[in-house]
Amino acid sequence: MAQPFDAELEELVSKFSRDLADQIRALILRRLGIERAPQTRPAPRATAVRSAPASAPAAPASSRTKRAPSRAPATVRAPVSERRHASRPTTEERAAALERIVRIVGNGNGLSVGEIERQSGFTRGAVGSALKTLKDQGRIFMGGTKRFARYATTQAAADQASLEARRGAAA
Structure with missing residues (x-):
């Protein structure tokens, strides 16, 4: 049993x-x-076959299981890892971008991130990343914080530009 x-x-x-x-x-x-x-599977085999009583009517054809309408094949996309890094700059491009930003900061008299962004044509994220790298290398200096942060080739020039930006905001 x-x-x-x-x-x-x-x-x-x-x-x-x-x-x-x-x-x-x-x-x-x-x-x-x-x-x-959806993939259709073959109907599972039943272990015991039970027959319906002879008096029971057969199920109408419309009540049978219908197939799902077929869909157009999905667009095949590159894996996320390839999409995410597809536009990542090469080492040479990054070095050229750093040099460009050093030139822009050197020609200016204490520039904000927005000013550097406009003059370089790079995105805010790219400019921020480059500025961090250049600060770590000691090639540029930052004076002030937050909205009054200014970048220059010397610490004194960066601090002076930040003070002037603060005075301009107070007026």
Whole structure:
């Protein structure tokens, strides 16, 4: 008596685990932006065949399971690691950008990040990263903080430009 019960239980667990795995896979693919049409599995074999009573009408054709409409294949995109680093500058480009920013700061009289950004044509993030590198190398200096931060080739010039920016804001 335990044999049929064990077989039926094993079949239910197997079906449940397959369905759960399919649902998890579909969820992950949706989160990644990859939509696939649901795959149909063959109907599982039943261990015991039960026939309907002869008086029961057959199910109408419209109530049968329908297939999901097929979708156009999802657009294949490059892996995230390739997309994220596709526009990363080379070492030579980064060195040229650093030199350009040093020239801009050297020609100015204590410049803010926004002024350097406008003159260089680089993004705020690129300018900030370059300024941090140049400060760490001791090639430029920063005077003041936050909105009054100014960059120059000497500490005295940077501090003076920051004080002037503060006075201008107070007036």
